[in-house]
Amino acid sequence: MTDLLTVSGLHAGYAGGTVLDGLDLTVPAGSVVALLGRNGAGKTTFVHTVMGMLRPYSGSVRLAGRELAGAPAHAVARSGVAIVPQGRRVFAPLTVEENLRIAAPRRDGPWTVERVYELMPRLAERRANRGDQLSGGEQQMLAIGRALLRGPRLLLLDEPSDGLAPAVVDQVAEVLERLRDDGISAVLVEQDLHLAFRLADEVVVMSKGRIVHRGPTAEFRSDRRRAHALLGVA
Numbered sequence: 001m002t003d004l005l006t007v008s009g010l011h012a013g014y015a016g017g018t019v020l021d022g023l024d025l026t027v028p029a030g031s032v033v034a035l036l037g038r039n040g041a042g043k044t045t046f047v048h049t050v051m052g053m054l055r056p057y058s059g060s061v062r063l064a065g066r067e068l069a070g071a072p073a074h075a076v077a078r079s080g081v082a083i084v085p086q087g088r089r090v091f092a093p094l095t096v097e098e099n100l101r102i103a104a105p106r107r108d109g110p111w112t113v114e115r116v117y118e119l120m121p122r123l124a125e126r127r128a129n130r131g132d133q134l135s136g137g138e139q140q141m142l143a144i145g146r147a148l149l150r151g152p153r154l155l156l157l158d159e160p161s162d163g164l165a166p167a168v169v170d171q172v173a174e175v176l177e178r179l180r181d182d183g184i185s186a187v188l189v190e191q192d193l194h195l196a197f198r199l200a201d202e203v204v205v206m207s208k209g210r211i212v213h214r215g216p217t218a219e220f221r222s223d224r225r226r227a228h229a230l231l232g233v234a
């Protein structure tokens, strides 16, 4: 499989110091890679750096061969990367429909507002509701819909399960499963291992700004000792 995303030697951080310390990662086209790691490992920093929201100190971020490192977020978005941010960030005073319409849907992209509603009928039912009248799960679906409308080649999902009850995580998982089965390429940052295992083809573990493990999901799942050693979970 050809790699859609190729990140190499990525260094990035904040005024306080370096967080990404020479990170290398590839995402094959049509696959979902789960990015796991303890709190503070640098997962969100990675997602923000790929998206162009944080400028790297050095290193390369290539999407289908095209260099994106150092490009601003709007240029990265135009190149085909979309983010579903941690905390969802839907616009509270706007309705579901307005939130989707201002996502600036790509006219030539495969996704339309109607297609988003078909994927997530809950959003269609709530189309006239304001963002702040939605449940956490509905807000998450709205954030996913907004990202899809940009017609991304690569989707960056930053902890979609964050703050959701298990039954609601299950509903979001069903949506993401359908996208995966349709062949979407994605990096899924997750603390919820069940969700990561359910969706990802491969598991990547990050520690102190580097990748310290990579392997097929089934293999990682069956090796509890390694999961414990890398993530501190049972």
Ligand SMILES: Nc1ncnc2c1ncn2[C@@H]1O[C@H](COP(=O)(O)OP(=O)(O)OP(=O)(O)O)[C@@H](O)[C@H]1O
Pocket (backbone or CB within 6 Å): 014, 015, 016, 019, 037, 038, 039, 040, 041, 042, 043, 044, 045, 046
């Ligand atoms: N805006 C910021 N300014 C300064 N330091 C930051 C900023 N955002 C994150 N950091 C620091 O960078 C490090 C990595 O944080 P990051 O949020 O990328 O980790 P994470 O793996 O996503 O963690 P979590 O699972 O808790 O979300 C942490 O030490 C954090 O305190």
